Amino acid sequence: MTDVSFHDYATLGATERSALLARSETDLSSFLERVAPIIEAVRTEGDAALARFGQEFDKAALSPDRLKVSEAEFEAAFDAVDGAVVESIRFGIDNIRRFHEEQKPEPMWLKEIRPGAYAGDRFTPIRSVALYVPRGKGSFPSVTMMTSVPAMVAGVPELSIVTPPAPDGGVDAATLVAARLAGVDTVYKVGGAQAVAAVAYGTETVRPALKIVGPGSPFVVAAKRALAGVIDTGLPAGPSEVVILADDTVHGGLAALDLLIEAEHGPDSSAYLVTHSRRVAEEALAALPEHWARMSPQRADFSRAVLCGRHGGIVLTRSVEESYDFVNAYAPEHLELLSQEPFLHLGHITEAAEILMGTHTPVSIANFALGPNAVLPTSRWARSFGPLSVTDFVKRSSIGYVTAPAYPEFAGHARRLAEYEGFSSHALAVSELRDTYLKPRG
Structure with missing residues (x-):
């Protein structure tokens, strides 16, 4: 038996459930x-x-x-x-x-929004x-x-x-x-x-x-x-965090193995196994001491601190739907869908920065070799941020180009709205005054 934090989700009140979502960096x-x-x-x-x-x-x-x-x-x-x-x-x-x-x-890219009027984006x-x-x-x-x-x-x-x-x-x-x-x-x-x-x-x-x-x-x-x-x-992007969602098609020892991947980063990491299968939970508990014995002492100590502390452990739910609810509330940096049929679960997950599918895609492979970026939002920021990408290194400029034949229609609408909002210079810029400056010099 270990002193791994074990949470029977059905017995937890709202305050206790909320506490499970906290990370080490929540209060800075x-x-x-x-x-x-x-x-x-x-x-x-x-x-x-x-x-x-x-x-x-x-x-x-x-x-x-x-x-x-x-x-x-x-x-x-x-x-x-x-x-x-x-x-x-x-x-x-x-x-x-x-x-x-x-x-x-x-x-x-440029698109013709109306005849003779173009708008698009440029990336630099x-x-x-x-x-x-x-x-x-x-x-x-x-x-x-x-x-x-x-x-x-x-x-x-x-x-x-x-x-x-x-x-x-x-x-x-x-x-x-x-x-x-x-x-x-x-x-x-x-x-x-x-x-x-x-x-x-x-x-x-x-x-x-x-x-x-x-x-x-x-x-x-x-x-x-x-x-x-x-x-x-x-x-x-702060200290590492992972959720392993395991269904009843996998061995709990495998879930425990993958749970340790991010937990070994340091005592400020967060790591949860969430499952509706008591068998999987008990197998994971039984396997953790065996896995720790195979790890280096420092990494074993780091992961014990996480899994036996306030930011990690095992969460036993009443149903797979309740597991989905926990994952979406937690919005993890890394999520493994540990299942023989992971695509059955994918559609139910909306809040996770990285979703790794099946029994052959542990976080280790994603962190080092697969290709998708492993620099990911932490501390529930997966609800509004995605992984680091090429777009984080470029800036976007909007491009607009209105030709002379298209101008009158756009000017009329723009002037009407400018006058309604009380911006006189906006309105003047698309008034007849502009037409006088655009006439060819004779």
Whole structure:
């Protein structure tokens, strides 16, 4: 028997059900207070603050003149990473690129709205974007792949990566390999709230960016929120979360196996198995200790903290319909439909950032190799945000073109509505006065 959090959904009141939906970053007030002086220090002190915070928070041997990864460090990274790992990075990048190339919008489209009048959209890349790659509880070349590739497909001309330094002042070698293979050559050794501030304001070394994307800790999320008026902070991506919806066609041990995938990221993650099958729930409970015994001690401890805490565990419902209700209320970052017939369930799910179907599509495959982006909205933001995509790296301009023959009809309607709303200049611009300026000069 384990001390995994077990919730009999039918017995829970409204307050208890609502508590299941909370994430570790739901209340950011304490984090906002703690990041405020960090942001101000970076704004006023620049590189000196970044080096100091690198030493203080990351225990990194770092000086202001070593904040940017050198070409020699890139070359050393390829020597340090096993060739098989490099091949897997190439495989993932290739699939991610294939997927995101299909997302890329046409540069421009125009439609004839009325005879002689055209309207449409034009898409151009954002000029500069910073990609946040976390490191605190692990190394994430996969995040480098997921953020860099769609940005490259979109054609962003100025790309940079910010990532926390290691104690030796370096950067994870596989992250550098993934960056170079994806096409990104600028990497800064800075993480946390100070990284967000650095790319928002710029420093002597770090070039400012118009936007920052990528997942991070509550400190990173808080810094993004605090700096949202300075830099576009993109979709809200915080600590990892997953819901495994399992029906009675699968073994609970399999559900437990997949439940651990995101739970092992850290104690601030969230992970639930939801099922209407008591057999599946009991099999999962029985299997978890066996799975933990096969994991590294640190990752096992992280996942125990999640599954035995307030943001994870097993939810037993009375019916599959009640399971759907829980999933849609939770609006998870990752959702697995663990079933021999997953398409029977798909139509009932409306609120999830990523939906992985069947018994052969665990989150592991999606995180590293399948192609769809694994940078996803967390903390119920899946209700209004989607996964990171090529469209996050482009901006849209509306295009309008009215020809002389079409103008009179449009001008009449526009003038009528302008006068109704009380905008005299709007009305004058489409009045007879315009006609006098359009007459050929004689």
